[in-house]
Amino acid sequence: MVVKVYGPHYASTKRVLVCLVEKGVEFETSPVDLVKGENRNPEYLALQPFGAVPVIQDGDYTLYESRAILRYYAEKYKSQGTDLLGESIEERGLVEQWLEVEAQNYHPHIYNLTLHILFASALGFPPDEKLIKESEEKLAKVLDIYEERLSRSKYLAGDFFSLADLSHLPFTQYLVGPMKKEYMIRSRKHVSAWWDDISNRPSWKKVSLL
Template sequence: MAIKVYGYPTSTAVLRVVAALNEKQLDFEFVPVDMRAGAHKQQPFISLNPFGQVPALEDGDITLFESRAITKYIAYTYETQGTPLVHRDDKKQMAAESVWQEVEAHHFDPVGSKLGWELVYKVMLFGMETDMAVVEENEAKLVMVLDIYEARLAESKYLGGDSFSLADLHHLPLLNYLMETQVKKLFDERPHVSAWCKDILVRPAWEKTVAFYKHG
């Protein structure tokens, strides 16, 4: 049975999953969920994710939700296919990858998501006005996060070590959106962060993911 991904194509969580599938060179069927009509809060989708949030994934008789859990499932289940996204043969790198996956989820994503909402989603999807006070507050928080990233990336090419991994991949959807906004300068001002962004944003699997959400 084909892998099925349920979601809305511009969702950062959905794009995180699609990027992992593309890195693994896995074919999948995308099943659109009309979030504007509230389909994510209704059956049949609610049976896939009881929290009513995209994405959900079906792989045979396995159903998963929560994008980072899905990417880990993909990385381990299809470990020998496509790009290695976890490195179990190197305990030091595997440990670092786990740490930086948590950093992305608990430090980068909350700040980046607020900036993405104010600078991208409110304007692009809802025609709403950006709250610049919220932007200023979260830019200051992002500066603190990126200073830590700069120190880390001065030590290794990628967050988990010398190889691309889920720790880097999980950042891609938000980075892609933020690079089109005024906060791009915060990344550009930090040479190691800037080099890392440029590297991962031109990966063929990510470019394929961008084409997916832009053109379907």
């Protein structure tokens, strides 16, 4: 069964794609053009009532919210491909903790930067310079905490690569690439080494070319 992934070939959809590559799960993508508003079409809203991306269909099973999809495949194929949940319930607890940190503390700021620096003109609104400045300051504080954490363990949840690290890939790639804010990563020694490690994984090299 080939998993069908609905979403644009960027942003949170790539969070799901890199997970599927790590787990060795075959997929096909069905593009959804957010700029054209295809995520507000009735057919799409029948799949995802909030109009967000991505959504997967796996046989007759439909699931949305990227981090829920990550957890589903990491658990469904626990012993296939890279184990992304840790070996014990305690390790999984820490994976969940750092996945929540990504969602609640890291993502809101990097999302604001991405939206206002990279997508504002395509979406037809002026970038909010005050929000950009505040978001960079808040993200810097979060990265200071990451720096301390990553001085004590190779990855966020411990000495194993997990969903918590993987979930950072798509938007951090925007930060170091098109947003030209690589200095935020490179000015922090342990964050920098972590980024080199996770962004050089073959799975991400494959997905970042899509």
